[in-house]
Amino acid sequence: MTDRPRPTAVALDIDGTLIDHDEGLSPAVVDAVRRTAAQVPVILATGRAWSTTKPVAERLGLPAGGFVVCSNGARTMRFPDGEVVDERTFDPTTVIASVRKYAPNARMAVEESDGTYLVTAPFPDGDLGRDARIRVVGDDELAPQPVTRLIIRDPDQSESDFVHLAERLGLHGVSYFVGWTAWLDIAPEGVDKSTGLKVALAQYDLDPSGLLAIGDGRNDIEMLTYAGLGIAMGAAPDEVKAAADEVTKSVQDDGAATILNRWF
Known part of the structure; x- marks a missing residue:
């Protein structure tokens, strides 16, 4: 896998991928994400709301001017000012x-x-x-x-x-x-994390073929298949692993850092 070209952008789920269920964020993951973000755009893509996504982006030290995809793709926001770049709604x-x-x-x-x-x-x-x-x-x-x-x-x-x-x-x-x-x-209808990632990549004029995406949940399946390289976490459900190009270690074993460290 290391003979692949270096990704031109990275999309990262938060819960179960970067952060464990106790909100723990390991130094190894923080270091890997910061090194990556210094070289290519890093886009958080999460089911979380903006209000609980922004503190994670701050903990990771993501640079200003980037984007986060919140609410499973329904909102794409500019970090850190919270400008809404794209929003999709429905009547529930x-x-x-x-x-x-x-x-x-x-x-x-x-x-x-x-x-x-x-x-x-x-x-x-x-x-x-x-x-x-x-x-x-x-x-x-x-x-x-x-x-x-x-x-x-x-x-x-x-x-x-x-x-x-x-x-x-x-x-x-x-x-x-x-x-x-x-x-x-x-x-x-039709909204998932790939919806917001399309919006964010368009801001950078980047193609999804160069996107590396890492996630662990069923709400990550479309993101993993949209990306040129989709990585499932070790504890992901079987259907998520089946949709990915590769499976890495669990969040407890810093699986996301293991992948990022290949290129960055």
Whole structure:
């Protein structure tokens, strides 16, 4: 693999790729990302909101003037000022009604433009980010206007339960991603991380054939196949590994740094 040309840009998922589930970020990963970002554009591509993505970009020391792809591709932002370069939204009203029918105990959340989460009930600590701003509202107040994504969470259910829930909901006109826990992200139709990466690469006049992408989740599949070289983390689900060109070590073993250190 090292005989490949050096990538012209790098896209990195955050959770499970750079950061473990305890928000740990290893010095080896920070060092590798900083060296990479000094040579080519590094684009964070995450399901997180801008408000919880920006602190990670700051911890990594990413240079000003770059881009981050948030909300699973629905928002592309300029770092560090938060300028919205691209935004995709949808009306989640019918999905909210379906969730209440098929998963009456599920908690739901949407992101407001300022990064605040509106939630129907509190989420488990840290689920929406340690520093996330949260406001509890009723179902009828959750989405008075189009949103970038709808999050569905039920701590009492399993990951496989949510795979089946997605099937029962009969989701039409939207995209969806089942997370590593009982977590379901609903996005505008046709929107995924590759949507935002197309926008970001266009800002640099770069082609996706030169893009190196690293991720671990089902919401990374489109990003990994869009990139010229897609790398799955060692703990990724089988379908994610199948979509990748290669599998690296886990986040606990600094798999992302291992890949970046080949070229940078």
